[in-house]
Amino acid sequence: MTEHPLPQVFPNDFNALVVEPNEAGDILPSVRSISIHDLPEGNVTIKVAYSSLNYKDALACSPNGGIVKSYPFIPGIDAAGTVVASADERYQVGQSVLLTGYEFGVSHSGGLSEYVRVAGDWLVPLPAGASLRDAMAFGTAGLTAALSIDRLKNHGLKPEDGPILVTGASGGVGSLSVGILSKLGYEVVAATSKATFEPILKQLGAAKIISREHLLPEKQRPLNKQLWAGVVDVCGGNILASALASVNYGGAVAASGLTAGANLPTTVLPFILRGVALYGIDSVYASITQRQTLWNRLLTDWSSIVHTDGFVHEHTLQEVPALTTNMLQGASEGRRIIRLEE
Structure with missing residues (x-):
């Protein structure tokens, strides 16, 4: 060089x-x-x-x-x-x-x-007028959250289609996804195992908070009652499998993590019987056009998210x-x- x-x-x-x-x-x-x-x-x-x-x-x-x-x-x-x-x-x-x-x-x-x-x-x-501190308060987690939600929007999911589930909601990608989805007018259901973080999730805009254990049933089924228009998942493993089982017909899941494991213990049934789409989200090699567009939104339209108390x-x-x-x-x-x- x-x-x-x-x-x-x-x-x-x-x-x-x-x-x-x-x-x-x-x-x-x-x-x-x-x-x-x-x-x-x-x-x-x-x-x-x-x-x-x-x-x-x-x-x-x-x-x-x-x-x-x-x-x-x-x-x-x-x-x-x-x-x-x-x-x-x-x-x-x-x-x-x-x-x-x-x-x-x-x-x-x-x-x-x-x-x-x-x-x-x-x-x-x-971006003009943005702060370096705010940029890192979002960081890779914020860009990944924005990419996930952008993919769900491009799939066609609208706020009136129903609630969006966010797994791993106490982590960076999960919590920032809650904030962004709420800003966009979606009803957000946040799944977390940390009761101490629930007040923050409510401030970020979660309409409902459920326990992580809610997504870990004793018996895993490939199809369950339809509950979610879409899902932002950072967990993978059994949690992603459980979330897929409850996505509405024609819904979509944006998956970006594996904190609950890299395996996906499910079947093809959510995909071929309900037309569910599973999108993989990678922020490492996202295009410069995507980066600039989403960073502008993160640090202007959505900057108040990272000013949430605590x-x-x-x-x-x-x-x-x-x-x-x-x-x-x-x-x-x-x-x-x-x-x-x-």
């Missing part, structure tokens, strides 16, 4: 969360000082203001997460900040940008670092190791953003 000069104000070293083996051979995340020479190649360098914490980041900090292929490594699949050096004519020094997806935080050093260096093709300019929690880089442990244990709720600028 094209080399580019760094600004004179660029520090000799800065902090990043680095995952690497310790002396005992255990894979552990820790905050330490690195330099620009430790970052991979790229034609745009960014001073990161905020990152966010996602389940994939927690896996990257885990020795058995299956995300990181070589060490040392900097995780973080999201970042928002200011360009400090650029060899890409589309991006100028001082411009605010955001980044999610591609190989960022997976095979390319990620956003849990005070500075990152990436390909300009991966960037989205921050929904977004701000943390420091030093707090990330403990937060990832909680996330892997299922103890995390709402959105966790990481402030990197002083």
